[in-house]
Amino acid sequence: MLERMQPLITPPLEELKNTLGKAHDLGMASAVLNWEQETYMPHGGANHRADQLATLDLLAHQTFTDKRVGQLLEELKPLEADGDAQSFDASLIRVTRRDYDKATKFPSEFVEEISRAQNAAHFAWIEARKGDDFKGFQPHLETMFDLARRAADYLGFEDHPYDALLDGYEPGAKTAHIKTIFADLRQQTLPLLKAIQAKGDATDYSVLERSFPVEKQREFGLKIARALGLPEEYSRLDVSAHPFCTHFGPQDIRITTRFDEHYFPMSLFGTWHETGHGLYEHGVALELNRTPLAGGASLGVHESQSRLFENLICRSKPFWEHYYPQLEALVPEVTKGVSLEDFYKAINRVKADLIRVEADEVTYNFHVMLRFELETALLEGNLKVADLPEAWNAKMQDYLGVTPPNNAQGVLQDVHWSSGLIGYFPTYSLGNLLSVQLYNAAEAKLGNLHQMFGKGNFAPLLEWLRENVHQHGRKLLPDEIALRATGKPLEATDYVNYLKGKYSAIYGL
């Protein structure tokens, strides 16, 4: 009888895991090739690399969307319903089914149509931005929003077509909920911004532009990334034109930064931002690797980690109480005549300006809200692409009190829409909000975190984040993470209070 109990064929769960493992490996290989393209690849290798990535991505997609995966998921459905919803098996089936359903909803001709349109739109955007030529980009942008609307129809939605798109970046998030949160955020922080602007500012910010040798920026940035908890054994810092974090598994994390000898905040805070992303991926439980449960829960949750490390730790006063003397020792020529107080104010300067990626904590969310409002209006049919530049500029004036001198520094500044990333922008602000909500929950549990930062001690906070966020990978939805870790759904209150407290002090309001 024992012999008959031994499986003669691979059991379904085993077979599913094998297939998912292969699809995952192909995705990770693609990540390696992408990372290498941005960091080391000689220019002339671009054509070969495009072939290789196309093949890897196609095979990963084919492997994951194979009909057999669907059959196995059907067979294994009981695992999902039975027992603990957070068990490995139940989570595996639940999350894989979610991904599988999404990945198989588009007819292959539609996937091809999107791919062709994105390619054309992306190149048109590069030219349009270069030549400040919105008209040249307009037909492509119309196509991208048309495709987005059709994508929403394929994916299905109950309340708003934007929900369907959003779900690809922030699973479970709803447009209506974001509208509510953002309204609250706007209502409470716009007066703060206006107050800061009204106050006037005679601070000398030139310390930020003093010559800081690139090698020393690298040394200092990396030393702190290590102190924050990113281990040398499992990670690297490299240089790329646009900073990013990627991973090839929780034990192989890559972050990049870029250096400007005459503007050190770019490399330093960039490195620490990516460190936050990297720590998240590094903290995902190893047992989830090579399955759809691996990786961060959403873009918003990911951004909460990068923002927490960049802003709540590395732009805090106690952090610099610990590290400023080390900075002074490393580059006395940079810090000469600059007090800790001045330095702290300089790296937290609030300045309403044109470009999202350069925005500070107070103004950043307005850049995001503006994009979210325009995206939803376009999808709803309440705004035409042709009227977008005007609408953009009007909102910039309303929120930030500035008007772009041209479209290149206005509506054409971001790559997202040209790449079909519609529904992506709000995740940046969701991340900001969640960062503080998580921080406060951690502090309620651990005691005064600033005291710990003042001693260079970040381990208790990291441990809390691992326990409550990182380890779960994609097992939990963003909302579940917020609720379990902070006791409430995501809202604007914590973030608003954080901004008010911090910036009232800095600006003496």
Add this chain to the structure above:
Amino acid sequence: MLERMQPLITPPLEELKNTLGKAHDLGMASAVLNWEQETYMPHGGANHRADQLATLDLLAHQTFTDKRVGQLLEELKPLEADGDAQSFDASLIRVTRRDYDKATKFPSEFVEEISRAQNAAHFAWIEARKGDDFKGFQPHLETMFDLARRAADYLGFEDHPYDALLDGYEPGAKTAHIKTIFADLRQQTLPLLKAIQAKGDATDYSVLERSFPVEKQREFGLKIARALGLPEEYSRLDVSAHPFCTHFGPQDIRITTRFDEHYFPMSLFGTWHETGHGLYEHGVALELNRTPLAGGASLGVHESQSRLFENLICRSKPFWEHYYPQLEALVPEVTKGVSLEDFYKAINRVKADLIRVEADEVTYNFHVMLRFELETALLEGNLKVADLPEAWNAKMQDYLGVTPPNNAQGVLQDVHWSSGLIGYFPTYSLGNLLSVQLYNAAEAKLGNLHQMFGKGNFAPLLEWLRENVHQHGRKLLPDEIALRATGKPLEATDYVNYLKGKYSAIYGL
């Protein structure tokens, strides 16, 4: 009528090329991951990388050996027979069929058995070499030779089982022919070596060990690699524990080296050796990319290019007549008091010693011949693995007049056998011989090459090599390359005359 002529399904040649392209891309992706593992990957990423490489290699193999590929090759057989054997289509079918037949000859259980045995043998070898423990490695080595013998049976052969193995590295080469060439080589160069040894040598070689800052080694090595013809647009130089060359297509060439501040020949000649490999891959016609026709014709032909650049160019007197003043300007502390003549002699020092990879031009081939003789004797059953150390040491004494003090510096020094690379060693010497035979043919066509090197002019030689060797990729067999490019099959004569001429002059024989 026109409509009916449009293909409703993909034509067979198109379908074959698509499949081969995918298999090729997977192989190249694997090469990127391997390269990255040796150059940048943090140690802790090793487990993930092993998963990813296993998946890529499995999928590449499955894609290439799919039954459909066999069917298409059958259907397309007429292309092979018709017309010019060197046409793209005829070559594609011929070479793909050769590879396909080879790749499908092993039952999958045998492939698995080899893979497991290699893994075990490789780790056993690492331990055995560390602990100078041949006995610990012996059973693994017995297994590897047993598997090699069985592999030869699966692959099939006419005269000698070694032929079947050799063919995997040097297509078309025959054991009997190599025995003849090696006998000739041995007979004619052993007296040269003995004469050099008898002559005595009072030269001061300490220049080789003077402090030469690593950054300057890199600068000088790379400058010359560029001057030799390796373009920055399509290639990179990085650092790895063991120097190698790889490529991800003819427009993305990677070479690596390693640095020792107190022994510059390692990095410099290593860089130029890999430059030769890289120039070969870079010169393969772009139209062959993503097919089995891409890449070098064999290990031997590849080594002919690396040796030609390393030895025939970069260890020649005229090369240094051009570059020695530049070296003097870059690192006067290294060249101080050392004449060009002394320097030339130092970098061409002949010294019979224990380790193959450190051997000079005169002694190198003896290391190879010894291995070839032992490999063939083991396969023939004329030698037992247990008796290998003794046989090794006896031959070392016969050929080089030295006896290893232990097996770590003797029979255990190379990784090859532990990785199942049996039949690989002779390609090193075939490459040496071919390098001079090609060089002489080029000179017969182009005129005095040394005069060109004296002016830093390597372009005519590179162009000749591209025309006669590089561009053909795997279209031509090694023998065909030798015959077409030099007018005769590969033989020892040119190499022997080169050694006699060069080293009689250096040692005043």
